[in-house]
Amino acid sequence: MGKPLKQIAIYGKGGIGKSTTTSNLSAALSLMGFKVMQFGCDPKSDSTNTLRDGSYIPTVLDTLREKSGLDAHDVIHRGFNGVYCVEAGGPAPGVGCAGRGIITAVELFRHQRIFEELDLDYVIYDVLGDVVCGGFAVPIREGIAKHVFTVSSADFMSVYAANNLFRGILKYSRSGGALLGGVIANSVSGGYSKEIISDFTNRTKTRIVEYAPRSITVTQCELRGKTVVEGAPESEQAQIYMSLAEKIAAHEVSEIPAPLGVTELREWASGWSEKLLQRVEGNVSPGEAI
Template structure:
């Protein structure tokens, strides 16, 4: 009997570092001894680049446009340390649904029972998180992913996207949809950034899985077309990614979040904005944030 494959979806606002985080998570899990597939679900098709020395791979949709019948193995490519890389792809610019690649690719892999054949421990879906589209909701809505994590910084638009994701998870939670594992807090350097994220997860009844600082090491490695795990395995940043991977590997209990209403979210953000301005001008002390 094949082992159970844990399927995880990682969402986040475009540009927030979601693919960087996902690729380093995939690389770290592989170094911990797990068999992992990373499934890029962004139409830009660049999720797996740093797992393959910066190179692009043919997408599922591109391949299907060239031929009517596709063996899933034709769109699976080997990456760093034996990880499996797949890019769902998207339609031609301005034509069709951007989420169609996810729907088509997932159906192809399910029909051919690829996850069971490869005996995978983890499939990690890297999904664009700030586009309202049915295709992007597939891993949540249809319960394909067992656990959902969102990458967010302390910036308002990243938190706004995370809160929208929480709304989607809650909507489908009673119909067998995926539940939330937690927030991966990215680019957390300033003390107030951690406070903002901590306050947000407290109010939405979720948790922070890992705090990831902004690091020039990541940029240096990506300019080489590699993950930090591959190019700088002994760095402080790599240790953070390994810590995240260990926590994800051990994670079992996901829950339904309690998203804020749009009005409550804006009022919450406004209070934080006032506090940060007062902090900058010196009219309040840092510990005041506890009273927000």
């Protein structure tokens, strides 16, 4: 028996900074001496770009499209500090089934026992966050990832997506699926946005693992095709990702979240809308000042 493999899935609404967070986490974990694979589960196939100087790699599904058999080694590419990069890929927009594509790609790696062969410490799945169908829930089903983290801002749409994910986790938790490690609050720089996301995590009985503020350093590094951890290792933002990596490395026990019901979530959101509106109008009750 080798060392225990830790499989983690990171979900979040599209564009919320999920791939940025995941890539920085992979880079940080690798700097801590772990053997890491980042597995992009998004038909956009750009999850691992910043680990590879901004370059795209052939995806599992693109390669499968060309030939029926596939050796998983052909689609594993090394990135920053030896991180193993894989992109599941997907069909052309509007045809086929992207969800089934994710299932196919993940199953292929499991069947070929690649994780064991590479003697990995971490496999991190970066998954399109809306969990629109069963395919996108594959990483959280039994026997794949054990811990799920969700990247969310204080934006309501992002919170909705997180809540949907919690519903998925709750469902699969009854059959041995992954549990929730917590929320990585992204682009949250304090003030009301911090309050909103904290309130949401309190209500859904989960916790915030790390706050990552909006940062120009991230943009600068990404434009150069790099993670912050690689491109600006001394920056404050890089330290945040290193801290996140340490927390995740130390993380052992995940929990079952308590997602809000549809009406509950809407009421919660409209409650916050009213509060924010009052603040904009300066009509703030004592003790509620930002």
